[in-house]
Amino acid sequence: MKQYIQKLTNGLQYGKHLLTQKKAKPYEFINWLRFANAGMLNDGNVHGFEYAIEHLPSDNPIIEIGSFCGLSTNLMNFYLERNKKTNKLITCDKWMFEGAEVPESLLEGSKITHKEYKQFVKETYIRNVSFFSKNNLPYTIEEFSDDFFARWNKNEKTTDVMNREIQLGGNISFAYIDGNHTYEYAKRDFENVDKHLDVGGFILFDDSADYYSHFGVNELMQEIKQMSNYSVIMKNPNYLVKKIS
Numbered sequence: 001m002k003q004y005i006q007k008l009t010n011g012l013q014y015g016k017h018l019l020t021q022k023k024a025k026p027y028e029f030i031n032w033l034r035f036a037n038a039g040m041l042n043d044g045n046v047h048g049f050e051y052a053i054e055h056l057p058s059d060n061p062i063i064e065i066g067s068f069c070g071l072s073t074n075l076m077n078f079y080l081e082r083n084k085k086t087n088k089l090i091t092c093d094k095w096m097f098e099g100a101e102v103p104e105s106l107l108e109g110s111k112i113t114h115k116e117y118k119q120f121v122k123e124t125y126i127r128n129v130s131f132f133s134k135n136n137l138p139y140t141i142e143e144f145s146d147d148f149f150a151r152w153n154k155n156e157k158t159t160d161v162m163n164r165e166i167q168l169g170g171n172i173s174f175a176y177i178d179g180n181h182t183y184e185y186a187k188r189d190f191e192n193v194d195k196h197l198d199v200g201g202f203i204l205f206d207d208s209a210d211y212y213s214h215f216g217v218n219e220l221m222q223e224i225k226q227m228s229n230y231s232v233i234m235k236n237p238n239y240l241v242k243k244i245s
């Protein structure tokens with residue numbers, strides 16, 4: 001019964017947020033992109049990208065944790081181009097999905113292995129960004145975020161999945177955190193970004209909406225809201241926060 005009431009409450013909150021959600025300015029390009037580029041993106045996040053990128057505090061890089069097939073990457077890049085911003089977009093993903101610990105195991109109900117699926121999604125990402133972001137290609141490091149930040153902290157010079165050299169390290173102007181949504185991972189991603197985030201810089205947390213109480217990232221948001229050096233810029237329904245000191 002308790003679970004049923006929780007589900008009902010989540011559903012009602014979700015409906016309410018759909019009605020009150022602020023939408024980004026419509027561009028035909030965004031519709032075409034969304035038709036062709038697979039992804040799991042809440043419309044409200046698009047407004048978060050629009051706002052954060054219009055208000056970037058510096059030319060320092062934008063970081064994305066969890067790129068999947070490149071939908072959010074391409075959208076952030078779209079706003080960078082529209083706003084004539086020169087910030088590099090640096091993303092990370094290892095495309096290791098649930099069950100991929102045994103690469104030769106099959107996706108349940110199919111004859112496709114996890115290894116083949118990973119390769120397909122990675123190639124799809126490269127194809128999508130190469131097409132939709134061809135004028136300003138993002139740099140993508142094939143790592144889990146912990147390893148990505150370990151390399152960032154060492155200011156490593158490396159090559160990305162498209163074989164281009166990139167110097168990691170330094171300050172960050174905006175981070176989109178959309179990797180592992182458990183509390184432990186999201187918190188480490190936050191702490192790693194926080195170390196480098198410009199004052200005036202932004203973090204957008206996917207799946208942080210109040211009604212997503214089953215995701216650990218939601219618990220993390222309650223902690224960040226108490227921090228005196230962060231301020232909530234929007235809850236649409238996911239949280240966009242700004243580092244204010």
Ligand SMILES: C[S@@+](CC[C@H](N)C(=O)[O-])C[C@H]1O[C@@H](n2cnc3c(N)ncnc32)[C@H](O)[C@@H]1O
Pocket residue numbers: 038039040041065066067068069070071072073092093094095096097143144145146178179180185
């Ligand atoms: C929800 S999808 C990202 C969707 C994408 N941002 C979009 O909007 O199109 C989550 C992605 O995070 C990746 N991921 C999971 N855990 C991660 C981690 N610890 N570090 C980096 N990426 C991770 C997964 O491989 C997956 O591609």
